[in-house]
Amino acid sequence: MGKEKFKAVEDVKPEVEEVEKAEEVEEQRDVGEEEEQEEADKTFEELGLDSRLIRALTKKGIEKPTPIQQSAIPYILEGKDVVARAKTGSGKTLAYLLPLLQKLFSVSGNKKKLAPSAFILVPSRELSHQVYTEVSSLIELCRVQLKVVQLASTMPASDMRNALAGLPEILVTTPACIPKCFAAGVLEPKAISDSLEILVLDEADLLLSYGYEDNLRSVISIIPRRCLRLLMSATTCSDVEKLKKLILHNPVVLTLQEGNDKEEAVPSNVQQFWISCSAQDKLLHILALLKLEVVQKKILTFVNSIDMGFRLKLFLEKFGIKSAILNGELPQNSRLHILEQFNAGLFDYLIATDDNNQTKEKEESKGEDNKDDKKNKRRGKPKLDAEFGVVRGIDFKKVHTVINYDMPQSVTGYIHRIGRTGRAYSSGSSISLVSPDEMEGFEEIKSFLAGDEDKDTDIITPFSSLTKNAVESLRYRAEDVAKSVTRIAIRESRAQDLRNEIINSEKLKAHFEANPKDLDLLKHDKPLSKTAPAPHLKDIPEYLVDPKTQEASKMVKLARAAMGGSRRSGGGGGRTNKKRSRKGGDPLKTFNPNGSNKRGRGGGGVGQKKDGKGSNDGSTQHKKQKTV
Numbered sequence: 001m002g003k004e005k006f007k008a009v010e011d012v013k014p015e016v017e018e019v020e021k022a023e024e025v026e027e028q029r030d031v032g033e034e035e036e037q038e039e040a041d042k043t044f045e046e047l048g049l050d051s052r053l054i055r056a057l058t059k060k061g062i063e064k065p066t067p068i069q070q071s072a073i074p075y076i077l078e079g080k081d082v083v084a085r086a087k088t089g090s091g092k093t094l095a096y097l098l099p100l101l102q103k104l105f106s107v108s109g110n111k112k113k114l115a116p117s118a119f120i121l122v123p124s125r126e127l128s129h130q131v132y133t134e135v136s137s138l139i140e141l142c143r144v145q146l147k148v149v150q151l152a153s154t155m156p157a158s159d160m161r162n163a164l165a166g167l168p169e170i171l172v173t174t175p176a177c178i179p180k181c182f183a184a185g186v187l188e189p190k191a192i193s194d195s196l197e198i199l200v201l202d203e204a205d206l207l208l209s210y211g212y213e214d215n216l217r218s219v220i221s222i223i224p225r226r227c228l229r230l231l232m233s234a235t236t237c238s239d240v241e242k243l244k245k246l247i248l249h250n251p252v253v254l255t256l257q258e259g260n261d262k263e264e265a266v267p268s269n270v271q272q273f274w275i276s277c278s279a280q281d282k283l284l285h286i287l288a289l290l291k292l293e294v295v296q297k298k299i300l301t302f303v304n305s306i307d308m309g310f311r312l313k314l315f316l317e318k319f320g321i322k323s324a325i326l327n328g329e330l331p332q333n334s335r336l337h338i339l340e341q342f343n344a345g346l347f348d349y350l351i352a353t354d355d356n357n358q359t360k361e362k363e364e365s366k367g368e369d370n371k372d373d374k375k376n377k378r379r380g381k382p383k384l385d386a387e388f389g390v391v392r393g394i395d396f397k398k399v400h401t402v403i404n405y406d407m408p409q410s411v412t413g414y415i416h417r418i419g420r421t422g423r424a425y426s427s428g429s430s431i432s433l434v435s436p437d438e439m440e441g442f443e444e445i446k447s448f449l450a451g452d453e454d455k456d457t458d459i460i461t462p463f464s465s466l467t468k469n470a471v472e473s474l475r476y477r478a479e480d481v482a483k484s485v486t487r488i489a490i491r492e493s494r495a496q497d498l499r500n501e502i503i504n505s506e507k508l509k510a511h512f513e514a515n516p517k518d519l520d521l522l523k524h525d526k527p528l529s530k531t532a533p534a535p536h537l538k539d540i541p542e543y544l545v546d547p548k549t550q551e552a553s554k555m556v557k558l559a560r561a562a563m564g565g566s567r568r569s570g571g572g573g574g575r576t577n578k579k580r581s582r583k584g585g586d587p588l589k590t591f592n593p594n595g596s597n598k599r600g601r602g603g604g605g606v607g608q609k610k611d612g613k614g615s616n617d618g619s620t621q622h623k624k625q626k627t628v
């Protein structure tokens, strides 16, 4: 990724009150080669981080800063507003959390506060929970007297009041929650004006599209001039520009110096594959992928509707494959718990309905509500959570394979889905099942990823480990079982799952309060079907599987064994991975502002291509792989 460099742009702007009207004068300063080399080699110590934070990072197994962390941390410690744009999985959260905590080390105890010193605003509750967990663990590991609180806009005022009673230094929430706190009288605008030192907008490119503009305006109107403002985003879009103008003054803008949108957005260490099949044959193909074990676990499968998620779960269940479901209909505690269990490696298969489609369903259900609101209320039709967001920003840990069972409806959707694997220093794969109806959208994705210069190169290659014969050997069983997964069965399972999770959610609420770290209270991958899977469907006899697929499956098993073997260990290593996780294919490295080879452990052998791209983007990615 030699072409990718951070550039720092210093915005020179007038006072915040006039910012919207003012003409922006930008002074651009490209980070020079020498400076980049120095920057690339910096350790956390050299970035000026407090020793307590460095010790905490070491305990978490984090040794060296990622490029975005190297670039952003010194500016934030200096007290500059920062806009940081770096692709998914590049470590943006710690890029702002570490200097934020360091600043609070000195603020804490200095004066009597009536409101938090830092607000971290994120678009969804899942993200809020994720950031909260990260801050809490850092505070605990640093052994400092800082308090962090997480609020949701749906919490009763009394819960909000209790949570804020201990005067937390950090509040993590969605923008909608702040005005709710004002209305409930649990936060005073005047106290915020007096106390707030740092405001972070994380996943800034999403905040406006999630409808938080008015909420943000009301927050901005009370934040003091001296408050440090940080804006983190995976992409640039007009919304980020709007927020930048609205909120920041004199920011340093950290972004990629060159490269087209494709290079900026796509994690280069994810191998992308596709399979052409009819819509009806998708169940057959996913069964073959999972049952014949030609893909590496953990596996995150995306579908476009909640019903499809249940169809898939019920279908797989019949073959003894247990999976959990994640969608916006489930209660919040259940969603968080499912994510935590999946991240902890308690199950290997998660079927998720992502946010774009939630919006679609939300709209559909709104339409229905308008038609027959009373009827729906009587039936207790479940509401989808407006603050639900599966894909964007969520750090699914050690997902090795992302499967697009249904194709996403946009290029951005595709990029964010596949960005759930290949995070941090790991590598991953994606497999898209593409039906004829989805081919047009798929071609769009492919041509976007190929970019203008690279039209003939296939970034998404056909998945060759699964032969036609292997698929056909399962056809009879798959079709037979698919017939048994009727609409009624889906409807009943969906309702039953919701009922279970509502009960779980209540138990979880109490449990989380008492044992916030206990993950193993409830199982989310329980079978929904009333009948147990037939024994003959659980195991596929060897004679049914052709030699090529057997070989591919063996490779996957070997890779898993090399990673530590057990299903609890999750993905993220192994033969193929080891090979690919060297520097050239490292997602965090791809942000190297240095843009040149670094000598040292694991990095020396992988050079840059002539065109400046990391070698893994092109050469490895385009090679067909036996296993993924």
Ligand SMILES: Nc1ncnc2c1ncn2[C@@H]1O[C@H](COP(=O)(O)OP(=O)(O)OP(=O)(O)O)[C@@H](O)[C@H]1O
Residues within 6 Å of the ligand: 062, 063, 064, 065, 066, 069, 086, 087, 088, 089, 090, 091, 092, 093, 094, 233, 234, 392, 393, 394, 395, 419, 423, 424, 425
């Ligand atoms: N310096 C580092 N070394 C190793 N791992 C790191 C480092 N910094 C962050 N990580 C890990 O990388 C993963 C991705 O980080 P993070 O969620 O902050 O990415 P992100 O850029 O915010 O992605 P997204 O845009 O999808 O939210 C996390 O699991 C995090 O713990």
